[in-house]
Amino acid sequence: MKRILTLAFTALTLLSCGNRREALLPNVSGKAGEIIVVMSKTDWEGSLGNATRELLAQDCPWLPVREPLYSLVNIPSNDFTKLFQIHRNIVYFDIDPQVVEVGVKYLKDRWANPQCLVYIFAHTSEEALTLFQDNGRKITAYIEQAERNRVISNTMHYEERSLYTKVSEVFGGSPHFPTGYVLKKITSDFAWIADEKQYTNQGVLIYRYPADDEPFTLEKIVARRNAALKKNVPGMFENTYMTTGEYPAPYIEYMKYRGRDFAQVRGWWEVENDYMAGPFVSQAFYSPDGKEIIVAEAFLYAPKYDKRQYLRQVESLLYSWEWADSDKAKK
Numbered sequence: 624m625k626r627i628l629t630l631a632f633t634a635l636t637l638l639s640c641g642n643r644r645e646a647l648l649p650n651v652s653g654k655a656g657e658i659i660v661v662m663s664k665t666d667w668e669g670s671l672g673n674a675t676r677e678l679l680a681q682d683c684p685w686l687p688v689r690e691p692l693y694s695l696v697n698i699p700s701n702d703f704t705k706l707f708q709i710h711r712n713i714v715y716f717d718i719d720p721q722v723v724e725v726g727v728k729y730l731k732d733r734w735a736n737p738q739c740l741v742y743i744f745a746h747t748s749e750e751a752l753t754l755f756q757d758n759g760r761k762i763t764a765y766i767e768q769a770e771r772n773r774v775i776s777n778t779m780h781y782e783e784r785s786l787y788t789k790v791s792e793v794f795g796g797s798p799h800f801p802t803g804y805v806l807k808k809i810t811s812d813f814a815w816i817a818d819e820k821q822y823t824n825q826g827v828l829i830y831r832y833p834a835d836d837e838p839f840t841l842e843k844i845v846a847r848r849n850a851a852l853k854k855n856v857p858g859m860f861e862n863t864y865m866t867t868g869e870y871p872a873p874y875i876e877y878m879k880y881r882g883r884d885f886a887q888v889r890g891w892w893e894v895e896n897d898y899m900a901g902p903f904v905s906q907a908f909y910s911p912d913g914k915e916i917i918v919a920e921a922f923l924y925a926p927k928y929d930k931r932q933y934l935r936q937v938e939s940l941l942y943s944w945e946w947a948d949s950d951k952a953k954k
Contacts, residue, residue, distance in 0.1 A: 648736040651711035657694045661715040685902035690931045709735035739769035774939035796946035824924040825937040839886040841875040858894040868893040
């Protein structure tokens with residue numbers, strides 16, 4: 624018994640120390656969507672820097688004007704002081720002939736909280752370039768998820784809980800929504816939640832329909848989308864309604880996140896017989912009993928502003944989806 628109590632006390636002490644360390648870390652600095660790249664000026668102006676920009680500062684998809692996926696700030700390692708060490712996203716190239724273990728490491732919360740760090744360890748710039756390119760997709764996914772997690776964490780801290788409750792009563796689950804979002808419409812098979820300001824509209828649409836054979840083809844998802852939106856999302860004038868734009872053509876990915884498989888479609892929404900348009904992303908997945916398809920969709924309208932971060936904010940809410948019945952969520 625004495626040994627058991629000692630072990631329990633030790634475990635609690637370690638847990639307490641871990642929580643205390645996290646609490647003592649400063650909040651991250653920097654703007655959302657910004658990355659500090661620690662790399663020598665020589666490499667930044669050479670092939671390694673070009674490859675870094677091609678990946679991390681590529682054009683953000685589905686925006687009407689060119690915006691980089693991330694905003695990059697180059698800092699040489701000699702200048703990487705405490706001021707920069709607390710930044711939200713850091714990609715650190717440690718290039719040294721004395722490096723012991725070559726590879727890519729993914730860390731978090733080293734100097735601040737919640738912090739995302741990617742380390743590339745290499746003996747030469749050429750070796751670092753190969754590592755970076757070979758791991759490019761995983762690197763961008765890791766940073767993107769860190770950005771989403773910050774949005775979700777902030778949402779949970781400032782949640783408008785009544786929205787989750789009302790949507791869950793109809794669909795059995797719901798994303799979480801921060802203060803500012805309001806319920807514009809809800810029926811037995813459709814919900815519209817939005818944060819509408821003078822020049823921006825961040826909206827989430829949730830709808831469902833019976834599952835059939837091969838429900839996750841792009842053609843079926845778009846056809847169901849157009850039917851649901853024509854019925855439920857009117858435009859400002861008579862005979863106007865939201866629909867899916869044909870150009871650029873929407874595309875589909877099949878993804879899994881926290882045990883939930885879904886077909887994700889990105890595309891361009893527009894208003895039939897009007898001139899409003901913007902990007903959207905939808906996630907289609909089975910209901911827990913497999914009898915229905917549920918679609919959660921984020922869309923953005925922000926004609927006067929850069930759109931990258933507004934889209935990332937509202938899209939992140941889809942990843943907060945939670946089934947109201949935890950037992951269903953495990954199926």
